[in-house]
Amino acid sequence: MNNQEFARRRARLKEQLGENAVAIIPAAPMRYRNRDVEYHYRQDSDFFYLSGFPEPEAVIVIKPGREHGEYILFCRERDRDAEIWNGARAGQEGAVEQYGADDSFPIDDIDDILPGLLEGVDRVFYTMGIQPDFDQHVINWVSHLRKQSRTGVHTPGEFVALDHLLHDMRLFKSSQEIKAMRTAAEISAKAHTRAMQVCKPGMKEYQIEAELLHTFMQGGARFPAYASIVGGGANGCILHYTANDDSLKNGDLLLIDAGAEYDYYAADITRTFPVNGKFSKAQKALYEIVLAAQLAAIEQVKPGNHWNDPHEAAVRVITEGLVEVGILKGKVSTLIEKEAYKPYYMHRTGHWLGMDVHDVGDYKIETEWRLLEPGMVMTVEPGLYIPNDSKGVDKKWWNIGIRIEDDVLVTKEGHDILSKDVVKQVDDIEALMATG
Numbered sequence: 001m002n003n004q005e006f007a008r009r010r011a012r013l014k015e016q017l018g019e020n021a022v023a024i025i026p027a028a029p030m031r032y033r034n035r036d037v038e039y040h041y042r043q044d045s046d047f048f049y050l051s052g053f054p055e056p057e058a059v060i061v062i063k064p065g066r067e068h069g070e071y072i073l074f075c076r077e078r079d080r081d082a083e084i085w086n087g088a089r090a091g092q093e094g095a096v097e098q099y100g101a102d103d104s105f106p107i108d109d110i111d112d113i114l115p116g117l118l119e120g121v122d123r124v125f126y127t128m129g130i131q132p133d134f135d136q137h138v139i140n141w142v143s144h145l146r147k148q149s150r151t152g153v154h155t156p157g158e159f160v161a162l163d164h165l166l167h168d169m170r171l172f173k174s175s176q177e178i179k180a181m182r183t184a185a186e187i188s189a190k191a192h193t194r195a196m197q198v199c200k201p202g203m204k205e206y207q208i209e210a211e212l213l214h215t216f217m218q219g220g221a222r223f224p225a226y227a228s229i230v231g232g233g234a235n236g237c238i239l240h241y242t243a244n245d246d247s248l249k250n251g252d253l254l255l256i257d258a259g260a261e262y263d264y265y266a267a268d269i270t271r272t273f274p275v276n277g278k279f280s281k282a283q284k285a286l287y288e289i290v291l292a293a294q295l296a297a298i299e300q301v302k303p304g305n306h307w308n309d310p311h312e313a314a315v316r317v318i319t320e321g322l323v324e325v326g327i328l329k330g331k332v333s334t335l336i337e338k339e340a341y342k343p344y345y346m347h348r349t350g351h352w353l354g355m356d357v358h359d360v361g362d363y364k365i366e367t368e369w370r371l372l373e374p375g376m377v378m379t380v381e382p383g384l385y386i387p388n389d390s391k392g393v394d395k396k397w398w399n400i401g402i403r404i405e406d407d408v409l410v411t412k413e414g415h416d417i418l419s420k421d422v423v424k425q426v427d428d429i430e431a432l433m434a435t436g
């Protein structure tokens with residue numbers, strides 16, 4: 001992402017804020033893993049989207065029409081000792097020169113400066129309820145101003161959540177964003193391919209996870225976009241399984257849900273394959289249902305269709321498939337109406353994807369499902385899960401957990417599957433695993 005991209009985003013936001021308004025966006029707080037050990041710092045997505053600024057202890061203020069600069073970045077001062085221990089800081093000069101701020105102040109001075117920026121303003125755009133400590137600061141700044149109202153100071157009358165404006169912008173990806181997402185998906189596809197090639201009965205799930213992380217990092221993605229799910233057999237039926245510490249058994253399936261984060265953008269891919277390289281008859285029967293459901297859902301990803309069209313297509317194919325193999329009995333339309341598939345397919349078919357793996361953006365406009373438009377990116381990820389306590393289901397289906405997930409960009413013509421580099425047809429998976 002280059003500096004012009006961040007500047008364009010701020011300009012778009014500024015237009016929407018209007019006159020006599022201020023937007024305030026705090027950086028993500030640092031978090032501790034245990035005594036003296038911090039988690040690797042990851043900037044808040046909204047904050048990074050507008051600034052490209054990666055440091056903690058920073059606040060963005062955007063004030064349209066401010067004479068001395070509309071984009072103000074509060075950040076840490078340069079500090080030789082602190083920088084020797086923990087790395088370089090941009091400081092106020094860097095905030096302006098490297099990151100394009102119009103004006104920059106030390107974060108330690110924010111209590112003195114920010115109330116002044118709120119003076120004479122009608123509306124404050126700030127999203128309450130995400131960082132309670134910071135909420136308190138905002139309240140203090142406003143009450144500080146209010147105390148001076150008898151001296152003629154005008155205090156803001158309106159608080160507006162900023163996330164609505166910002167998240168609608170983030171829903172539509174620019175060409176630079178799509179490029180980053182394509183790279184994230186390509187690196188992740190390589191990782192899944194490698195997992196298929198190295199997998200053998202007797203390995204630990206975390207040994208497969210190590211292969212994924214290795215491929216991510218070698219590809220330039222320092223971190224996974226979320227904790228990788230590597231679940232063999234029954235563990236594949238646990239939707240958010242991340243323990244990843246079991247042994248992989250001959251005859252079981254392995255479900256891997258893993259994606260890299262590249263330049264702040266996520267990939268989110270799931271593949272399911274046999275630990276020993278060959279699907280059993282029962283595994284193959286259910287796998288083909290999920291695959292057909294996924295392909296039918298992807299077909300629905302095109303401008304003009306609504307958000308729920310892919311889900312409805314997947315539910316139909318899965319219900320038909322469950323009837324065909326005898327897990328469900330009855331008329332397909334009635335079974336769909338009664339949601340009879342839900343014990344085996346209990347999640348939705350996808351979500352928006354972007355800087356956050358479950359990305360921002362509304363799925364409904366008032367009461368209607370949102371129409372798909374070019375530039376949106378979503379996952380398509382139907383599944384089937386038959387745990388070993390599935391009463392009334394033939395035991396031959398037990399311990400089969402399958403999900404197939406791809407990352408799909410809505411284009412003018414229809415869609416583009418960003419994660420298409422990793423195979424998902426039964427024959428292709430078996431052929432690839434045979435080369436491992």
Ligand code: GLY
Pocket residue numbers: 226257268351357381405
């Ligand atoms: N990896 C999280 C999800 O698929 O939604």
Ligand code: MN
Pocket residue numbers: 268350351379381405
């Ligand atoms: Mn997903």
Ligand code: MN
Pocket residue numbers: 257258268269270405
């Ligand atoms: Mn996933």
